[in-house]
Amino acid sequence: MEIPAPRRTRIQQEKRELILEAALEVFSTNGFRGSTIDQIAEAAGMSKPNLLYYFRRKEDIHETLMQRLLDTWLAPLRELDDIGDPLTELRSYIRRKLEMARDFPRESRLFANEILQGAPRIMPMLEGELKTLVDEKAAVIKGWMRAGKIAPTDPWHLIFSIWATTQHYADFDVQVRAVLGPDRGGDGRFEDAARFLEQLFIDGLKPKT
Amino acid sequence: MEIPAPRRTRIQQEKRELILEAALEVFSTNGFRGSTIDQIAEAAGMSKPNLLYYFRRKEDIHETLMQRLLDTWLAPLRELDDIGDPLTELRSYIRRKLEMARDFPRESRLFANEILQGAPRIMPMLEGELKTLVDEKAAVIKGWMRAGKIAPTDPWHLIFSIWATTQHYADFDVQVRAVLGPDRGGDGRFEDAARFLEQLFIDGLKPKT
DNA sequence: CTAACGTTTGTCCAACCGGTCAAAAATTTG
DNA sequence: CAAATTTTTGACCGGTTGGACAAACGTTAG
CATH class of the missing domain: 1.10.357.10 (Tetracycline Repressor, domain 2)
Structure with missing residues (x-):
């Protein structure tokens, strides 16, 4: 049932937290479809492709959250x-x-x-x-x-x-x-x-x- | 304070009602940004440009509603x-x-x-x-x-x-x-x-x- | 009938959006 | 240091979306 958490570097853990915090802010005020990856990326202080390096798809962020x-x-x-x-x-x-x-x-x-x-x-x-x-x-x-x-x-x-x-x-x-x-x-x-x-x-x- | 309602033909009144009914259905289940004009138009049984003939902008529908x-x-x-x-x-x-x-x-x-x-x-x-x-x-x-x-x-x-x-x-x-x-x-x-x-x-x- | 007016649609466009990719930059490892 | 690996970015792409427009179609009044 439980999927083993992938091995992650220190940077990956920190950046993923940063993204989730930013995404919570954006999703909770604009809804899922009302939020864009760009908005989340900007709120997290990084570029869109960089964000997508940590979460492959927009849905993955929402799901984790x-x-x-x-x-x-x-x-x-x-x-x-x-x-x-x-x-x-x-x-x-x-x-x-x-x-x-x-x-x-x-x-x-x-x-x-x-x-x-x-x-x-x-x-x-x-x-x-x-x-x-x-x-x-x-x-x-x-x-x-x-x-x-x-x-x-x-x-x-x-x-x-x-x-x-x-x-x-x-x-x-x-x-x-x-x-x-x-x-x-x-x-x-x-x-x-x-x-x-x-x-x-x-x-x-x-x-x- | 009160804006005088524009003169409207019988068809315009009926079609506007139809659109508002369809828009209520679509907006209430997908939210404003999650809804598309196409969805509303289809639910109202008309083409997108036709819908836009009755409501100039998507926001106008939402506002009226x-x-x-x-x-x-x-x-x-x-x-x-x-x-x-x-x-x-x-x-x-x-x-x-x-x-x-x-x-x-x-x-x-x-x-x-x-x-x-x-x-x-x-x-x-x-x-x-x-x-x-x-x-x-x-x-x-x-x-x-x-x-x-x-x-x-x-x-x-x-x-x-x-x-x-x-x-x-x-x-x-x-x-x-x-x-x-x-x-x-x-x-x-x-x-x-x-x-x-x-x-x-x-x-x-x-x-x- | 026909001119004027109201209605409908196909086509098109520019902006936006989610996501890819290759290459550059930074970091870690040996 | 140098090779290997991880992180970051600019450029790009295909699909969608809101909206414009002109031409076609329908309706009504004189």
């Missing part, structure tokens, strides 16, 4: 575990996801771009690895519900809603900042969001008597 | 009003937004694409019209909170969370369907989502008693 992304992207969900208090566990999952939206917005947008276009390159992974993981965690959550630790509801849609609300702050960042305006759209917006989401997911909107 | 989109897109929020019970009012706003995600997924994806790329074409509208509308509705919601009708929290982030959770079912549809699998990913997913979201926004996850 996507593979790396998926591992780190699902890490928070993998950590969701049966040990500890369920509400606390969910709360910290939400917090971790929001931190990822704050610290890795480009990765989030790259992923969003891929899904928006119908996930042509990662469909098998969604139906395989991702579905398995989500089903597994949904079972854990169902256990919490049966034990009366959290209100009974649909675990899958619960996970979707956590993804949606947190990633929104990365994918729709420009809209969030535009609406909040210069005053409230500064760095504090993530703390405001964290406070709000915690309250929403724990208590909802119904007033306490 | 975007202008129409924004009106219908914000309609549900405009309807959010002070009359009636606050919780009911919010519930039906969520339901309406979810129905739009179900019935107009292409419009949702077109909008998502634009925002993801940094909203280069509609930034003024976000900072102007949209911000004004949201601020206005946030004030309404704040009133409900002061009156003790709903729990006090941040109205802006509340609106963001409604946008995020509902549009997720249009923008990330392939992911939702892949994770739910063939059994639960059918037409029933929107009703499941509606039930879940209602419970989440009203009661949250904390178990009763």
Whole structure:
């Protein structure tokens, strides 16, 4: 299953990193088809043929980027575990996801771009690895519900809603900042969001008597 | 402010509609730069030069599409009003937004694409019209909170969370369907989502008693 | 009927884009 | 140092794309 990584010189490792960093920037803001090799090469400070010496095809860059992304992207969900208090566990999952939206917005947008276009390159992974993981965690959550630790509801849609609300702050960042305006759209917006989401997911909107 | 619509023949109106419908399909699945005039022309059943007779530039199609989109897109929020019970009012706003995600997924994806790329074409509208509308509705919601009708929290982030959770079912549809699998990913997913979201926004996850 | 006007199409072009190639430059190895 | 190997670059190519244009075709009004 695992393809052995080709032997690489120090220069090759460094330059490949440089290219991937530049490509993340370019791909995440222009999409795959909207980005050109020239743009990536310029962002990486090298000529186009030189870039193509390290990655034979444009798609190879995107593929490498996507593979790396998926591992780190699902890490928070993998950590969701049966040990500890369920509400606390969910709360910290939400917090971790929001931190990822704050610290890795480009990765989030790259992923969003891929899904928006119908996930042509990662469909098998969604139906395989991702579905398995989500089903597994949904079972854990169902256990919490049966034990009366959290209100009974649909675990899958619960996970979707956590993804949606947190990633929104990365994918729709420009809209969030535009609406909040210069005053409230500064760095504090993530703390405001964290406070709000915690309250929403724990208590909802119904007033306490 | 308002540019007078040019006089148009019956054929021009019909053909322009045809093109816009085709362009919505193509743009929403491939993005602006990923779509070609040829693709749109073929989807509209006409030749490329013929299409260019009705819309001088590719950008003109996109712009027209975007202008129409924004009106219908914000309609549900405009309807959010002070009359009636606050919780009911919010519930039906969520339901309406979810129905739009179900019935107009292409419009949702077109909008998502634009925002993801940094909203280069509609930034003024976000900072102007949209911000004004949201601020206005946030004030309404704040009133409900002061009156003790709903729990006090941040109205802006509340609106963001409604946008995020509902549009997720249009923008990330392939992911939702892949994770739910063939059994639960059918037409029933929107009703499941509606039930879940209602419970989440009203009661949250904390178990009763 | 026919002149005027609206619509459609084939052809063409310049810019762009992904990718190749051979040769030059730099680096490593013996 | 010199040979071998790796890295970098300029020039180039074929295919695609947005758009221009003029000629052909269709429609309508006098």
